[in-house]
Amino acid sequence: MKTFYVTTPIYYANSLPHMGHLYTTVVADFLTRYHRQRGFETYFLTGTDEHGTNIERASAKAGRTPKEHVDYIVGELKRMFGAFGLDAAHGGYDIFMRTTEPFHYEGAAEFWRRAAARQTPKGRENIYKGFYEGWFCAPCATFKTEAEMLPPTEEGGPPLCPIHERPLDKVSEESYFFRLSDYEEALLSLYESRPDFVVPEVRRNEVAALVRGGLEDVSISRLKSSVSWAIPVPEDPRHTVYIWFDALINYITALGWGSERRKAEAGDLFEKFWPGVHLIGKDILRQHAVLWPAMLMAAGVELPRAVVAHGLWLDQTGRKGSKTLGNALELPTLLRHFKVDAVRYFLLREMSFGQDCKVDYEVILERSNSDLASGLGNLVSRTLTMIHKYFGGRLPADEIPEPRRLQAKRAGVDSDAQALASSVELVRDQFVQNVEEYAFHRALEAAWGMIARVDKFISDAKPWELARDEAQRETLGAVLYRAAETLRWLAVLLHPVMPESTGAIWNQLGLEGDPRRTDPAELKWGGLRAGAPVGEVAPLFPRIDKGKTMAEIEKEIAQRKEAEAQTALPPSTTHSGAHATQAAVPGAPTAADTKPAQPPTQGATEAVAPPAQAQAQAAPAAAQDTRAPDGVATYITIDDFVKVELRVGEVLTAERVPKSDKLLRFTVDVGEPEPRQILAGIAEHYEPEQVIGRKLVIVSNLKPRKLRGFESQGMVLAASVGEEGRPVLATFTEDVPNGTRLK
Numbered sequence: 001m002k003t004f005y006v007t008t009p010i011y012y013a014n015s016l017p018h019m020g021h022l023y024t025t026v027v028a029d030f031l032t033r034y035h036r037q038r039g040f041e042t043y044f045l046t047g048t049d050e051h052g053t054n055i056e057r058a059s060a061k062a063g064r065t066p067k068e069h070v071d072y073i074v075g076e077l078k079r080m081f082g083a084f085g086l087d088a089a090h091g092g093y094d095i096f097m098r099t100t101e102p103f104h105y106e107g108a109a110e111f112w113r114r115a116a117a118r119q120t121p122k123g124r125e126n127i128y129k130g131f132y133e134g135w136f137c138a139p140c141a142t143f144k145t146e147a148e149m150l151p152p153t154e155e156g157g158p159p160l161c162p163i164h165e166r167p168l169d170k171v172s173e174e175s176y177f178f179r180l181s182d183y184e185e186a187l188l189s190l191y192e193s194r195p196d197f198v199v200p201e202v203r204r205n206e207v208a209a210l211v212r213g214g215l216e217d218v219s220i221s222r223l224k225s226s227v228s229w230a231i232p233v234p235e236d237p238r239h240t241v242y243i244w245f246d247a248l249i250n251y252i253t254a255l256g257w258g259s260e261r262r263k264a265e266a267g268d269l270f271e272k273f274w275p276g277v278h279l280i281g282k283d284i285l286r287q288h289a290v291l292w293p294a295m296l297m298a299a300g301v302e303l304p305r306a307v308v309a310h311g312l313w314l315d316q317t318g319r320k321g322s323k324t325l326g327n328a329l330e331l332p333t334l335l336r337h338f339k340v341d342a343v344r345y346f347l348l349r350e351m352s353f354g355q356d357c358k359v360d361y362e363v364i365l366e367r368s369n370s371d372l373a374s375g376l377g378n379l380v381s382r383t384l385t386m387i388h389k390y391f392g393g394r395l396p397a398d399e400i401p402e403p404r405r406l407q408a409k410r411a412g413v414d415s416d417a418q419a420l421a422s423s424v425e426l427v428r429d430q431f432v433q434n435v436e437e438y439a440f441h442r443a444l445e446a447a448w449g450m451i452a453r454v455d456k457f458i459s460d461a462k463p464w465e466l467a468r469d470e471a472q473r474e475t476l477g478a479v480l481y482r483a484a485e486t487l488r489w490l491a492v493l494l495h496p497v498m499p500e501s502t503g504a505i506w507n508q509l510g511l512e513g514d515p516r517r518t519d520p521a522e523l524k525w526g527g528l529r530a531g532a533p534v535g536e537v538a539p540l541f542p543r544i545d546k547g548k549t550m551a552e553i554e555k556e557i558a559q560r561k562e563a564e565a566q567t568a569l570p571p572s573t574t575h576s577g578a579h580a581t582q583a584a585v586p587g588a589p590t591a592a593d594t595k596p597a598q599p600p601t602q603g604a605t606e607a608v609a610p611p612a613q614a615q616a617q618a619a620p621a622a623a624q625d626t627r628a629p630d631g632v633a634t635y636i637t638i639d640d641f642v643k644v645e646l647r648v649g650e651v652l653t654a655e656r657v658p659k660s661d662k663l664l665r666f667t668v669d670v671g672e673p674e675p676r677q678i679l680a681g682i683a684e685h686y687e688p689e690q691v692i693g694r695k696l697v698i699v700s701n702l703k704p705r706k707l708r709g710f711e712s713q714g715m716v717l718a719a720s721v722g723e724e725g726r727p728v729l730a731t732f733t734e735d736v737p738n739g740t741r742l743k
């Protein structure tokens, strides 16, 4: 049997997924279902990349060990992917691959050994020892990347640590290197001899130009004292494996390469499914199209079938959607307001595959209403409703008998289905060809062209008029048969895009068989059987009320931002325990540092149960991120705390804000040349005169925001007492100069 193996990138398990991650996974899911329809045996991998400093930091921030943290993120990710119908239970991925799997540790070590034992095309060793140079912050005990440092205070001086505001040290550390520079020619001839190795062409040209420009060797290990949450280097446990080197190998260890344990558990999947197609965002093209093939050549493993790179989802200002910027569309919001199939359709239809695409919730809503509610959904319901109404719910026949043909012609209906059948055949071929070329948007465009055509065919034939003339009964039947038959085709073509809705169309047409196993390329006209009963008509894509839904979405976004701002503050629930104390001391090892990275012995594949509070329908995603699996607020590190600037401020003036029961408006001296204007929601509990002259605690680096038309340039701290949260202002019993920083 023909086989098809597709992978998504394995996503970093440091934060919750957003629409960007969903996208690649939906495309992989689509391709898998499409290939299954076409008779391929398929294997679909998605999963998580779980090692490295970022994960270590994110886990310390959340007050968890790295393993606890990745388990939590994986639990959430699986739950989200499940909700979008992407998991095994819904016919989606076959493996949720995790780089903390013990079998992956085995396979990755084996890969390293093989590469180390072999030579480059130039006859030199693939892996050698050298020195890694970088900027190091001793109190943080980490190397900083370019993006993580502040510019030097004086020209030619060292850059600064943004946390400690001290100069970084240039440190050189022993490291293993992969001799990538010896693979330039091999890679160039690969791109040349296999033009489909990197898709689309623009990306192939990009990597070819990059390689032609010269390659440098890559540092593929770090001292364990620098990066401890990673796979140990075989035979040299003082070092750990560079996370990209570790992560890329997942694509083959998942199939049992290099691990007897995995082979025993899953069979020889490698033999059966490799080489596969790697679906990635263009942001990680170099690693997949340059480093990975060179690594495979080094270890003597067959290269993948293709590296297929899509573009990125951008916000309306053109910035890449990401968690850090907070501008990516959130999965819980998508789930709450749109049908899963509408989101899947949107993702595949809106983006011209390979190019970047701007997105916001409104465009999704509009497409759902126009293409799905008014387009496909309406065509299904109008066709089936008429079959119920005029033919008692039984499919009429396609044929118009000879004596009736002239009358049919007068009504503008062809005597046979030839013309319509040829145009659906054309759409079928265009659809298949576009999918094979990864032009999903064009495949869907073709399908919607068909919907428009059948809509017009029905409107022109005017079935409601035909129904009034007994002599046109067969003509009416043929019109409805043809419309219904086109719907059968659409159900097959669109099955991989909208598995649930096309299943519903299939059932409403009263069909037997299974769209999941019907090859779109083999569709033939006339599959519907005259006389067969059709099912109940149920709306597929209800219209979304734009005003109401957009207002709800905007409210959720505002709440999420608020929750995000809150996470910068110390948690309201305090805990005792080792993590908190360790985290509070700058430079002290975190819980993660003190634990060696070991392959987990059990439970690696099973994530912790999702927290009740973080159910997709209930809590905004940003809030979920700060919650431990038991739903209790978690720790922040000192690095988080120092982000909040607290200062002493003296209230110079205070007055009520017109038309507001709650707000007082102050001018506050925080030791700056000009006093600040700050608003506080305490007017129900304090008279303005009570506050004038008092020294309060001010959050002085809070982003200014407008309240009732006034800009508040900071926030006043108060205890929140009792059930109703009565504010009691935080103040000082001794005199302190205005502007003094609280630490």
Ligand code: MSP
Pocket: 008, 009, 010, 011, 012, 019, 020, 021, 023, 024, 049, 247, 248, 279, 280, 281, 282, 283, 284, 311, 312, 313, 314, 320, 321, 322, 328
């Ligand atoms: N862990 C690495 C990949 C290792 S693969 C061996 C990584 N992870 S990631 O969490 O950052 O995910 C990157 C992938 O997520 C991108 O390549 C892309 O597939 C998807 N996306 C994340 N944000 C995206 C957009 N804004 N738009 C489209 N997809 C993007 O890199």
